[in-house]
Structure formats: C-alpha cells, structure tokens
Amino acid sequence: MHIPDGFLSTPVWAALDAVSIPAIGLLANRARAEIDEARIPLLGVMGAFVFAAQMINFPVGLGTSGHLVGGALLACLLGPGAAALVMTAILAIQALVFQDGGILALGANLMNMAVAGVIAGYLPYHWLGKTRYRRAGIFAGAFLSLLVSASLALTELLLSGVRMPGPVLGVSAGLFVVSALLEGAITVSVVSAIERLHPSWIGNPVPLRSTAFVLLGVGAVLLGGIGFVFASQSPDGLQSLAERVGIAGQANAIVAGPLADYQMHGLASPVLRRAAAGLAGVLGIWIACLALGRMISRRRAA
Amino acid sequence: MHHVVLERWSRRASGLHARDARVKLAATLVVLLLIGTTVPSHPLAFAAEFVLLMAALLVSRLPIAGALMRAGAVLPFSAIFALVSWLAGDPAKAAALVIRGYMSALAVLLLVSTTPLPDLLRALSWFHVPRLIILITQFLYRYLFVLSEQAQHMRLAAASRAGGRRAGSGLASRFRAAAGALSVLFARSYARADGIHRAMIARGFSGEFPASALNPVRLMDFLFLGLTISAAVLIRTAA
Numbered sequence: 400m401h402i403p404d405g406f407l408s409t410p411v412w413a414a415l416d417a418v419s420i421p422a423i424g425l426l427a428n429r430a431r432a433e434i435d436e437a438r439i440p441l442l443g444v445m446g447a448f449v450f451a452a453q454m455i456n457f458p459v460g461l462g463t464s465g466h467l468v469g470g471a472l473l474a475c476l477l478g479p480g481a482a483a484l485v486m487t488a489i490l491a492i493q494a495l496v497f498q499d500g501g502i503l504a505l506g507a508n509l510m511n512m513a514v515a516g517v518i519a520g521y522l523p524y525h526w527l528g529k530t531r532y533r534r535a536g537i538f539a540g541a542f543l544s545l546l547v548s549a550s551l552a553l554t555e556l557l558l559s560g561v562r563m564p565g566p567v568l569g570v571s572a573g574l575f576v577v578s579a580l581l582e583g584a585i586t587v588s589v590v591s592a593i594e595r596l597h598p599s600w601i602g603n604p605v606p607l608r609s610t611a612f613v614l615l616g617v618g619a620v621l622l623g624g625i626g627f628v629f630a631s632q633s634p635d636g637l638q639s640l641a642e643r644v645g646i647a648g649q650a651n652a653i654v655a656g657p658l659a660d661y662q663m664h665g666l667a668s669p670v671l672r673r674a675a676a677g678l679a680g681v682l683g684i685w686i687a688c689l690a691l692g693r694m695i696s697r698r699r700a701a
Numbered sequence: 702m703h704h705v706v707l708e709r710w711s712r713r714a715s716g717l718h719a720r721d722a723r724v725k726l727a728a729t730l731v732v733l734l735l736i737g738t739t740v741p742s743h744p745l746a747f748a749a750e751f752v753l754l755m756a757a758l759l760v761s762r763l764p765i766a767g768a769l770m771r772a773g774a775v776l777p778f779s780a781i782f783a784l785v786s787w788l789a790g791d792p793a794k795a796a797a798l799v800i801r802g803y804m805s806a807l808a809v810l811l812l813v814s815t816t817p818l819p820d821l822l823r824a825l826s827w828f829h830v831p832r833l834i835i836l837i838t839q840f841l842y843r844y845l846f847v848l849s850e851q852a853q854h855m856r857l858a859a860a861s862r863a864g865g866r867r868a869g870s871g872l873a874s875r876f877r878a879a880a881g882a883l884s885v886l887f888a889r890s891y892a893r894a895d896g897i898h899r900a901m902i903a904r905g906f907s908g909e910f911p912a913s914a915l916n917p918v919r920l921m922d923f924l925f926l927g928l929t930i931s932a933a934v935l936i937r938t939a940a
Contacts (some may be wrong), residue, residue, distance in 0.1 A: 403775045404809075405737055405801025406782065412737075427831035434833070437898050443840020444848070444894035448887060450841075451848035454856060455886070457879045458872055467883065488838040492845070495813050495821065496704050498774050498806040503733050561782055561798070562789035588877060592884035597891075 400552045401493060401508055404501030408559040415555070416506030419514055423487050430480050438481070445473060446485045446492075457585050465581045470512055470548070471520030471541035472586050475528075479521040486513035511551040520544030534587055541586035545579040703771065704845065710763055710814035717761040717815045722824035723915070724922040728929040729812040735933040736804050741797035747804070749936045754807050761815050768814065772807040779803065818842055823915060840897075848890055855882055 407415075434442075449469035456464035473482035490508050493499040500508045520540040527536025553571065557563060563571075711718075717725075732753070739746045758768055779802040787795035813821065819839070826835045859882060 401778075403778060403802045404733055404805030406779075406798060409738055423834070424831055427833045431831070431833045439833070439836050440840050440897045440901065441891070441894040443837045444844050444890050444897070446837065446841035447844035447848045448890040450845050451852040451886060451890075452883055454849060454852040455879055455883050458875045484834060484837055485841075487834055488841045491834075491838055492841055495809065496707055496818070496842075498772060498809055501733075501805055502730070502809055503737055503805075556782070560794070562786050562791055562794070564785070564789050567785050584876070585880065588880035589883045589887070592877075592880045593887055596884050596888050 401500030402504045419506045419510040470516040471544040474521035511548040516548040519547040538583040542579045542583040545582045549575040711817045715762040721922040722820040741793035775806040
C-alpha cells in the first residue's frame with residue numbers, strides 16, 4: 400500500500416520524513432563501509448527482480464491471483480540492512496517512474512515498508528531460522544512484514560484525518576490478514592524452490608552485527624509514533640485520538656517550538672504560514688540529513 | 702509499458718526538457734507542497750494549480766491526453782478512500798483527496814517525463830542523497846527493463862505450454878509452479894548480477910559511474926524556478 404501525495408496531513412508526512420529519511424541515510428552511510436563492492440550490482444538486480452516478480456501471478460482460487468510483495472524475501476536473502484536499502488531504491492523508482500506512492504509521502508512509505516516492514520520480516524527468521532521451525536519463521540516474517548506495513552499505512556491515514564468508519568476498518572483489516580497470509584505462503588514456497596535450485600543462496604541468519612540497526616528501527620518507529628502525537632495540533636483524526644488517549648493536554652504543553660502548530664508567526668495569512676512552515680520543515684529535513692552525513696563521514700575519516 | 706514510454710518522453714526536446722534537473726526537482730517540490738497544503742475549502746486554488754500544471758504540460762510538448770491519462774494511475778487508490786470519506790459524511794475531504802492525489806501525480810509525471818532518470822539521480826546526488834542508494838537505484842532502473850521482459854517471456858512460455866489451464870491440475874500444484882518460475886527468475890537474476898560485476902571489473906570499474914559533470918545552472922533555469930515559486934505564492938495568497 401503506497402500512500403500517494405495529498406493524503407497525509409502536513410504534520411504527519413513531515414514528521415515521518417524527518418524520522419525515516421535520516422534513518423535510511425545513516426544506514427546507507429554505515430553500509431557503504433561494510434558492503435562488499437561486488438554486492439552493489441546484486442542489490443540493484445535484486446530490486447529489479449522484486450519488480451519483475453510482480454508479473455508472475457500466484458493463483459489463490461475463485462479466479463483471483465496475488466503476487467509477491469517481497470520485503471521479507473529480501474530480508475531473508477540479503478539481511479535486514481541491505482534489504483532496507485533495496486526497498487528504498489524500489490520505493491524511489493515506484494514513486495518517480497510509476498507514480499506509485501508520493502514524493503512528500505516518501506518518508507511515510509519508507510517507514511512502513513523499508514524500515515518497519517523489513518525489520519518485521521527479518522526478526523522471526525532471525526530467531527527461528529536455525530531451529531527446526533525455520534519455515535514457520537519465514538512464513539511469520541512475511542506475514543508480519545505485510546501486516547505491519549499495511550497497518551502503519553492505515554494508522555497514518557487515520558491520523559491525517561481520512562475518516563474510516565468501523566465496518567470499513569474491519570473489512571480492510573480482514574483484507575490485510577488475507578494478503579499477509581498469501582505473502583507468507585508465496586515467500587515460503589519461493590524460498591524452498593530457491594533452496595532446491597541452489598542451497599547456498601539462502602544462508603542461515605547471520606548474528607545481527609548491527610544491533611544498532613534494530614535499535615534504530617525500533618527507535619524510529621517509536622519516534623514516528625511520538626512525532627505524530629506531538630506534531631499535529633490540527634483538529635483532525637489525530638486530535639481526537641490524542642484526546643481519547645488523554646495525552647492531548649500534555650502534548651499541548653510540551654510543544655512550544657518554533658514550528659508548533661505548524662505555523663510561523665510574523666506571516667499574515669494563516670494558509671501562507673502553514674505553507675511556509677511546511678517548506679521550512681522540508682529544508683530542515685534536508686539540512687539534518689546533510690549534517691548527519693557529514694558527521695558520520697568525518698568520524699569515519701578520523 | 703509505462704516506464705518505456707516515460708523513458709522515451711524524457712528524451713524529447715522542449716523548453717521544459719532543457720531546464721536543469723536540480724531546478725526542476727526543486728520546482729516540483731514547491732508545486733507538491735502547494736498542492737498538498739491546499740485546503741478543501743478553496744476550489745479556486747485547486748483550479749489555479751491545475752492551470753499551472755497544464756501550462757507546464759503545454760510547454761513540455763508531451764502528448765496531453767496521454768500524460769493526463771497516465772497520471773490517473775493514482776485514481777483507483779484515491780477513489781477508494783474518497784468513497785469512504787464521502788460515505789462518512791465528508792464530501793469536501795473526498796474531493797480534496799482525489800484532486801490532490803491526481804495533481805501531485807501529474808506534477809511528478811511532468812518531472813520524470815521531461816528529465817532522463819540518470820540526470821535526475823545526478824541531481825539527487827548533488828542534493829547529497831547517499832551514493833550507495835543512488836548506485837543501487839541506477840542498477841535497479843537499468844535491469845528493470847531486462848528482468849521484466851524476462852518475466853514476461855517466462856509467463857508467455859508457461860502459457861503456451863498451457864500452464865495453469867490444464868484440466869485436473871489443482872490449485873496447490875499451480876501455486877508451486879508459480880513459485881518454481883519465480884525461483885528460476887531469481888536464479889537468472891543472480892547469475893546476471895554476477896556477470897555484470899565481472900564485466901564491470903574487466904572494464905576497470907572504480908566504484909563510481911562515470912558521471913558527466915552537471916552543467917552550470919543558467920539564467921533561464923533561475924527564471925523558471927522564480928516563476929514557479931512566484932506562481933505558487935500568488936496562488937497561495939490570492940486564494
């Protein structure tokens with residue numbers, strides 16, 4: 400589920416851009432030092448493979464068919480760090496070339512699929528991959544990966560004030576579970592087929608060298624969640640949620656930064672203020688990425 | 702196929718094609734921000750934004766109907782949520798979702814169909830997007846054409862062997878056959894990646910694609926960016 404532009408409210412997309420774009424940048428800068436140069440073409444080709452794989456239909460009965468989404472498969476094949484980078488490239492190409500997913504919403508889609516989706520897809524495999532429940536681990540990973548991505552996307556839409564009555568939510572939750580089960584079945588059967596072809600391609604899970612990555616992911620998800628609550632002051636879905644949870648009062652008290660209410664004072668029209676704040680947000684994100692990159696490369700050089 | 706058409710469109714020539722990729726990227730972000738922050742209660746602002754996009758489309762000399770149709774790829778997704786919003790008693794929000802989604806897609810379509818992707822990636826790397834991500838995206842885009850063609854060939858071959866239509870073949874066996882096809886596609890992709898790397902080493906790959914230097918930003922590019930920003934500010938203040 401790729402969220403297009405125009406669906407998320409400014410606080411939501413800005414908060415998610417601010418969290419996930421630097422997180423991916425940090426990961427890329429880390430990986431650059433660790434990754435074997437020979438693997439770079441492989442990573443690109445694997446991304447193209449996931450695209451092409453969507454052309455092969457899996458029959459599900461009743462005349463319908465589904466296809467591989469691929470987040471968990473990439474995580475099992477390449478490891479979580481590399482899989483997140485490949486997913487980033489896939490999402491970038493989908494947003495740019497296929498208009499599937501927005502540009503301002505890229506941070507949200509990265510969070511849902513490249514960060515949370517990959518981590519959810521990898522962890523069960525990581526824990527169960529060496530036991531006799533290996534296949535169950537792969538299945539659970541693919542199932543969770545899709546479910547986590549889809550429910551995050553739904554949450555973000557709800558927080559942006561896209562109204563969804565209870566029954567609609569129920570139906571979409573049901574559809575998510577069905578497609579997650581299908582993704583699990585496809586991933587397990589593709590992994591077994593690949594293992595029959597060439598056993599060494601799918602190695603056992605390596606010990607997580609980068610616990611930092613897991614921490615980063617968990618932290619990013621938490622930050623993203625907190626980001627929603629603190630950033631949005633508009634009376635939309637977010638507000639009512641915050642009121643229901645009872646933290647609205649505290650949030651209002653805490654947020655008093657220059658971008659509070661996503662408005663900049665000193666500009667006349669309220670709409671203009673919101674736009675200027677949005678632009679400042681984008682600039683801020685860009686500068687943060689730049690600074691983070693500089694800092695990391697400098698530390699590596701030293 | 703969609704990406705082949707876009708690739709061809711991006712190699713044409715027009716006033717919009719000639720603009721610097723960095724400037725077009727910045728202008729697209731401005732337009733996306735403008736569209737994304739337009740509130741449902743301002744239908745005139747939406748109209749003005751659409752006029753702005755149409756003007757850019759005319760300057761780009763792309764097939765107008767074709768471009769408008771291709772941007773419609775976002776509509777099924779928007780329509781579902783718009784319908785739900787509408788049923789939930791918020792018709793203004795529903796309309797805004799459809800209009801904002803469509804116009805944002807059109808803006809991005811205008812960017813990629815007037816800028817060849819390598820130029821766009823070079824512009825992104827000028828904006829300090831990490832090199833590794835740029836490299837992976839470059840490889841992905843190159844082999845996207847090759848691998849999707851290969852997948853189509855495999856699908857055609859399977860169909861001509863009557864795969865999946867055989868009487869008596871159960872769902873489970875057809876499912877396994879599809880998994881087998883995917884694993885073969887995977888094996889071919891893997892071998893291809895290996896071959897690519899050897900060929901690159903043989904040609905002296907140093908870890909960097911030879912990138913032609915970005916041309917300096919010209920006066921026309923600044924004028925274009927200035928024009929876009931002032932149009933955006935004008936629409937925002939007037940509406």
